[in-house]
Amino acid sequence: MMTAVLNLLGTTPRARRRALWGIALILPNTIGLFVFFGIPVLMSFNTSLQEWNGIRPAVYIGLDNFERLASDTRFWNALSNTLQLLLMIVPLEMLLALGVALLLNQQRLKGRAVFRTIYFLPVVTSTVAASVVWAWIFQPRFGLLDMFIAPLGFTDIRWMTSPDLVLVPIAAVAIWQRLGFDMVLFLAGLQSIPGVLYEAAIIDGANRWQRFRYVTLPMLSPITFLVVVLAIIHGFQIFDQVFIMTARTVPGGVGGSATTLTYLLYDSGFVRSQFGYASAVAVVLFAIILSVTVGQLRLQRYWVYYESGEAQ
Amino acid sequence: MTKRVVFSVLLVVVLALSASVVAQETTIDEPMITPVVCEEPGDLTMWVWDETWAEVIGNSIEVWTEKYCEGATVDLIQQPWGNYWDLLRTNAAGGDLPDVFNMSQTFVGFYADNDVLLNLQPYWDDAGIDTTMWGTGMVNPYRFGEDGDLHAGPVNWDTVAVLYNKEMLEAAGLEEPTSDWTWDDFAMYTEALTDEEAGVFGSAVYMQFQTGYANWIAATGESPAVAPERAGCTLTSDESLEALNYLHGLYDAGYMPSVSVMGGSSADDAFALFASENVAMITAGSWKMPDAIEQLTFDWDIVQLPRHPETGRSRSVLHAVGYVAAANTSQPDLAANLITFLVSDEAQMFFAEAGGVAPANPNPVLQATWAEAFADSGKNVQAFIDATEDSQGVTGFGEIWNVINAELVINIFDLDIPVEDAAAMACDEIDRTIAELAE
Numbered sequence: 001m002m003t004a005v006l007n008l009l010g011t012t013p014r015a016r017r018r019a020l021w022g023i024a025l026i027l028p029n030t031i032g033l034f035v036f037f038g039i040p041v042l043m044s045f046n047t048s049l050q051e052w053n054g055i056r057p058a059v060y061i062g063l064d065n066f067e068r069l070a071s072d073t074r075f076w077n078a079l080s081n082t083l084q085l086l087l088m089i090v091p092l093e094m095l096l097a098l099g100v101a102l103l104l105n106q107q108r109l110k111g112r113a114v115f116r117t118i119y120f121l122p123v124v125t126s127t128v129a130a131s132v133v134w135a136w137i138f139q140p141r142f143g144l145l146d147m148f149i150a151p152l153g154f155t156d157i158r159w160m161t162s163p164d165l166v167l168v169p170i171a172a173v174a175i176w177q178r179l180g181f182d183m184v185l186f187l188a189g190l191q192s193i194p195g196v197l198y199e200a201a202i203i204d205g206a207n208r209w210q211r212f213r214y215v216t217l218p219m220l221s222p223i224t225f226l227v228v229v230l231a232i233i234h235g236f237q238i239f240d241q242v243f244i245m246t247a248r249t250v251p252g253g254v255g256g257s258a259t260t261l262t263y264l265l266y267d268s269g270f271v272r273s274q275f276g277y278a279s280a281v282a283v284v285l286f287a288i289i290l291s292v293t294v295g296q297l298r299l300q301r302y303w304v305y306y307e308s309g310e311a312q
Numbered sequence: 313m314t315k316r317v318v319f320s321v322l323l324v325v326v327l328a329l330s331a332s333v334v335a336q337e338t339t340i341d342e343p344m345i346t347p348v349v350c351e352e353p354g355d356l357t358m359w360v361w362d363e364t365w366a367e368v369i370g371n372s373i374e375v376w377t378e379k380y381c382e383g384a385t386v387d388l389i390q391q392p393w394g395n396y397w398d399l400l401r402t403n404a405a406g407g408d409l410p411d412v413f414n415m416s417q418t419f420v421g422f423y424a425d426n427d428v429l430l431n432l433q434p435y436w437d438d439a440g441i442d443t444t445m446w447g448t449g450m451v452n453p454y455r456f457g458e459d460g461d462l463h464a465g466p467v468n469w470d471t472v473a474v475l476y477n478k479e480m481l482e483a484a485g486l487e488e489p490t491s492d493w494t495w496d497d498f499a500m501y502t503e504a505l506t507d508e509e510a511g512v513f514g515s516a517v518y519m520q521f522q523t524g525y526a527n528w529i530a531a532t533g534e535s536p537a538v539a540p541e542r543a544g545c546t547l548t549s550d551e552s553l554e555a556l557n558y559l560h561g562l563y564d565a566g567y568m569p570s571v572s573v574m575g576g577s578s579a580d581d582a583f584a585l586f587a588s589e590n591v592a593m594i595t596a597g598s599w600k601m602p603d604a605i606e607q608l609t610f611d612w613d614i615v616q617l618p619r620h621p622e623t624g625r626s627r628s629v630l631h632a633v634g635y636v637a638a639a640n641t642s643q644p645d646l647a648a649n650l651i652t653f654l655v656s657d658e659a660q661m662f663f664a665e666a667g668g669v670a671p672a673n674p675n676p677v678l679q680a681t682w683a684e685a686f687a688d689s690g691k692n693v694q695a696f697i698d699a700t701e702d703s704q705g706v707t708g709f710g711e712i713w714n715v716i717n718a719e720l721v722i723n724i725f726d727l728d729i730p731v732e733d734a735a736a737m738a739c740d741e742i743d744r745t746i747a748e749l750a751e
Contacts, residue, residue, distance in 0.1 A: 053426065054401060054404065055405055056426055141573045142575070156572070158570075158572045158727065160572070161571060161572055161722050161726045161727060162727065163727075248575065248576035248577070248578070249571065249576060249577055249722055250714055250718040250719045250722055254719055254723065255719070255737075270401060270402075271710075271711075272711060273401065275405075
């Protein structure tokens, strides 16, 4: 038995030592991940099967929380809001980030490092601070945005109170904050594309658009895939912007118009003290994100190209 | 030489007596609550949410540890309001509540329903304290159980009144309102004070539950938002709709700003607009007086809420913060002893002299001292005291707070949803929540 275990690590003492060193070095992080992430996740699964207000002893109720969730209009409303935000955020965020990355990839552009820093600053800005400021930017009468759009005839737009519009400022802040992160990824991807491919394309008579379409985009597809996956995962978990930006009006938006799945989770747990139900929301959210991510992994074979030149 | 010595001694004695009079706070000859010495000192933790109160309570605790419980220590922590309730619930879930903490009438129900609070009634009885002295508005929300045991000691009370810009009134040729003014007078004042070109609104008096529309509903005789004993939502009653429609009429005519214009639905947003002289009259709570005195740069004053034209009543929502103890505290007797001291005349004098919120202890000397604290300001704080006579206790509770505090207000005064529809939507949510809690 012991020999079998040691053979897993390596067949020579040196190989085994290296393997053990590797394990030892990642062990602290792994333990931390298990203690601070793994165990809480397992506990959350357990709590989702209970009725618990955080004070009285928890009572097992089986799948009742999930049954309730299935018929709860607040859940479906939150899911709808989350999907709407994803539709607004992911395409725009990617397009803008790619556009900025393409601009910053120009060799002739002076001060590229400065621009890169400027675009990355929102990424390292506190979400709370950014949300507070952006809420004031969207203030209909005295906000900065109103200064620019009022002369165009758009006045007194109730961004933060109108159920039809409240998701727009939230999406705007989310895009603004993540743009720099995606830009950096795209920039790294662009800079790793071999120049010989462009040279070959030029020799073949490809114009700028054709080079972009048939060289840049395919070679960038692994990074694009990464950006899409991360953006979607992040989009499903939007909470800070909702919490902060709707705090001055109606938390979660009028009639739940800004309530996302994670906000519903917080509201159920920490406002209504329904921790079992909140955990059920968390489990469902986990399942949704996992399904979407697995689906994306499966679909990547059709459009992601790696250096071998073929989709995998 | 002898005469000089005698004179010097007399001078020193006189000076010492004068100094003691100057240094000594106002004394109360007939206290309503006399503290008792603790049986055994120990260590307590205490949470409050207000920075100013933390200082006042800290001063009180110093006296308690010197005179009534030598050797006891209290770790007093001020948790910011924005985090207070989340932290409290989290700690309650973890069984790690502070021994003593501030409680609001709005949120006490959850803790009482889950037996988190120490029943203080036995301690009131032992100390010979008649808890009816505080008045039903202050203490009834803190009474639980079949016998209506009081689980909290009232810290302070606050009521709501109208703050008005005297300079704007004068410019509009209006006399300063008196406590006899009516809703009709108020509407006339609001209209006269509105200057659309200058971007000035006549009033902003609807926002939030406590400082806003609930007071106007209460003046009709109706219980605001929720019927007593949580019997159901009252927002769709004729009286509630009358009050809401009255306010909506002023808003619809352009005399009151929308929530979006104010930048938020809280009373603080209205206060900011008042401070910037963009609105002539607002409703504000008595807790706002220190800020108003410090920040307002124009001439202003205070008057009671206007009277309903038919009932003749001017009613203010009255709220009392309470001192409570955790049911699982390891030192229940000590915690109760501290609370008994904090609600005594001796401790409440610190609140009275601080000039912030008014002390809950009804001793007339304390109330007069509190009013006197504002004497230099020249403001009519008596309006807040007078408002306690026909006050309305807080009827809202935590689980429906967003609906009655913000959503209803925004639906009517920003999204222009008809009053009846907005009230019906709110009642759907309130009644659903009441039914859920009853299960």
